[in-house]
Amino acid sequence: MIVSFVAALLIGLAAWTGSQAGLQYLFGMALPLLAVVVFIGGMIWRVLYWAKSPVPFAIPTTGGQERSLDWIKPARLDTPMTKAGVVGRMLLEVLLFRSLFRNTTTRVDPQNMRITYFSSKWLWLFALLFHYCFLVTFIRHFRFFLEPVPVCLEWVEFFDGILQVGVPTLFLSNVLIVCALLFLFLRRIVNPKLRYISMANDYFPLFLIMGLVGTGICMRYFDKLDVAQAKVFIMGIVHFSPQSVEGLNPLFFTHLTFLSVLLIIFPFSKLVHMGGVFLSPTRNLPCNTRQVRHVNPWNKPTVFHTYAEYEDDFREPMAEAGLPLEISLEEAQAHDNEKSGKPVEPASAQ
Amino acid sequence: MLYNAKYIIPGLVVAVAAFTAPFWLNIGTPSYTYPDVAVPTGEDSKQCVEPKEWMRTQHMTLLNTWRDEAVRFDKRTYVATDGKKWDISLQNTCLGCHANKVDFCDKCHNSNNVQPYCWNCHVAPKGNE
Numbered sequence: 001m002i003v004s005f006v007a008a009l010l011i012g013l014a015a016w017t018g019s020q021a022g023l024q025y026l027f028g029m030a031l032p033l034l035a036v037v038v039f040i041g042g043m044i045w046r047v048l049y050w051a052k053s054p055v056p057f058a059i060p061t062t063g064g065q066e067r068s069l070d071w072i073k074p075a076r077l078d079t080p081m082t083k084a085g086v087v088g089r090m091l092l093e094v095l096l097f098r099s100l101f102r103n104t105t106t107r108v109d110p111q112n113m114r115i116t117y118f119s120s121k122w123l124w125l126f127a128l129l130f131h132y133c134f135l136v137t138f139i140r141h142f143r144f145f146l147e148p149v150p151v152c153l154e155w156v157e158f159f160d161g162i163l164q165v166g167v168p169t170l171f172l173s174n175v176l177i178v179c180a181l182l183f184l185f186l187r188r189i190v191n192p193k194l195r196y197i198s199m200a201n202d203y204f205p206l207f208l209i210m211g212l213v214g215t216g217i218c219m220r221y222f223d224k225l226d227v228a229q230a231k232v233f234i235m236g237i238v239h240f241s242p243q244s245v246e247g248l249n250p251l252f253f254t255h256l257t258f259l260s261v262l263l264i265i266f267p268f269s270k271l272v273h274m275g276g277v278f279l280s281p282t283r284n285l286p287c288n289t290r291q292v293r294h295v296n297p298w299n300k301p302t303v304f305h306t307y308a309e310y311e312d313d314f315r316e317p318m319a320e321a322g323l324p325l326e327i328s329l330e331e332a333q334a335h336d337n338e339k340s341g342k343p344v345e346p347a348s349a350q
Numbered sequence: 351m352l353y354n355a356k357y358i359i360p361g362l363v364v365a366v367a368a369f370t371a372p373f374w375l376n377i378g379t380p381s382y383t384y385p386d387v388a389v390p391t392g393e394d395s396k397q398c399v400e401p402k403e404w405m406r407t408q409h410m411t412l413l414n415t416w417r418d419e420a421v422r423f424d425k426r427t428y429v430a431t432d433g434k435k436w437d438i439s440l441q442n443t444c445l446g447c448h449a450n451k452v453d454f455c456d457k458c459h460n461s462n463n464v465q466p467y468c469w470n471c472h473v474a475p476k477g478n479e
Contacts, residue, residue, distance in 0.1 A: 036369075036370075039369070040366055040369060040370070043365070044362060044366070047358065047361075047362055048352070048358075048362075051352050051353055051354060051355070051358045052351060052352055052353070053353075054351075054353065055353070140463075142372070143462060143463035145371075145372035145375070145376070146372075146375060146376075147379065147382050147461060148460070148461070149460070149461065149462075149463040153463050154463060154465060157463060157465065158465065164467055166414065167410045167411065167413060167414035167417075167466075168410050168411075168464075169467075224407040224408055224411065225407065226403075226406045226407045227407075227462050227464075228384060228385055228406065228458055228461070228462055229384065229406070231382070231461070231462055232382060232383065232384050235376070235381070235382035236381075236382070238372045238373050238376045239376055239379075239381050239382070241381060247403065275365075278361065297351075297353070
């Protein structure tokens with residue numbers, strides 16, 4: 001944790017001092033463009049790598065009653081049998097974090113030493129808050145990339161600032177994302193089990209996002225940035241015609257640097273779950289293992305020789321040896337004749 | 351061997367298109383310049399309340415301070431950093447000089463997607479006066 005913290009801090013400091021020492025184009029343009037390339041390339045590589053990996057077994061998780069007898073109610077979305085059901089489950093998972101909603105905690109009651117399971121929705125609540133705030137913030141930022149600004153962005157800002165607190169209007173997503181980030185961080189610190197399993201891969205993105213959110217909030221409410229000029233600079237990047245960086249707050253470049261580092265590590269860290277959630281076999285396979293045989297794609301093609309074929313091969317010797325046959329010699333002959341169109345000769349006529 | 355290519359490939363195409371939207375949506379659009387706002391030109395309105403650079407980043411916080419001082423503390427004059435005295439009034443002071451609200455405040459706000467709700471109550475000058 002300390003290492004991640006220091007690393008994030010150093011990145012921020014480097015960008016902050018660097019952009020005051022004339023390196024604005026490095027932190028504000030070269031790095032973000034590199035980050036976009038690494039992010040997109042890395043994500044494609046990751047997804048193709050996953051798509052090339054065979055799924056040897058059908059391993060869907062069953063979150064409820066599988067379809068069974070008519071009078072037993074199946075859980076159509078938690079244990080989907082059909083493609084539509086799987087799509088429904090994926091939507092629930094991606095949009096509402098269905099599987100986090102199922103979280104439980106375990107506690108041993110010291111009095112009678114019994115284990116009790118509690119439903120625990122805190123992680124679900126704050127994870128959902130965090131992701132939706134991030135999405136809203138992401139969408140709001142499109143005002144910097146588009147001219148004219150589409151009306152839907154006005155609606156987003158209107159609802160995000162619906163409380164009309166202060167000037168500039170306080171955005172609800174700003175407040176909530178800070179709360180959510182603090183929760184997600186503190187839960188790793190406070191809970192000893194979680195602290196034990198938390199690695200740099202968990203802390204570093206968290207600190208980067210804290211830096212990103214912190215600098216953004218700072219530029220909006222406190223150490224103000226000339227937003228109109230920032231837009232000129234950003235539009236210059238997307239038009240590939242660099243604009244002046246004169247007078248832009250160093251925090252702006254720190255903000256961009258945090259974002260760039262986040263994008264660069266994205267495909268190689270746990271953040272890649274953004275793409276990975278869609279490729280989780282436990283979520284995207286239908287729970288129809290009793291109806292449909294899942295063939296391991298790396299199995300060699302098997303040549304089957306069934307008992308029926310075996311009997312066909314050895315019917316006569318078997319009949320001679322007096323072994324029981326599923327299809328007797330006469331039946332087989334009658335069948336053959338029928339197929340070749342010959343009239344069936346009654347056996348007695350011979 | 352790519353499994354489920356019929357889902358993977360369209361998914362990737364959509365994702366890449368979404369993430370590069372700022373670049374391709376701007377292909378062919380005219381290059382963006384600082385909003386060309388109509389700055390007041392009258393004899394008695396050569397200078398803003400505070401220096402231009404400061405106004406650009408801080409005019410909203412200044413208005414907030416003005417509002418608090420007028421409404422909460424009934425303090426209706428503002429002493430600028432250069433010592434000049436101004437009446438605290440959104441409609442009469444700011445818009446007295448910046449009477450062309452549509453080509454000044456609104457123009458810059460629209461291109462930066464800012465919609466102050468102040469004009470729900472405060473009276474804005476009509477048109478280009």
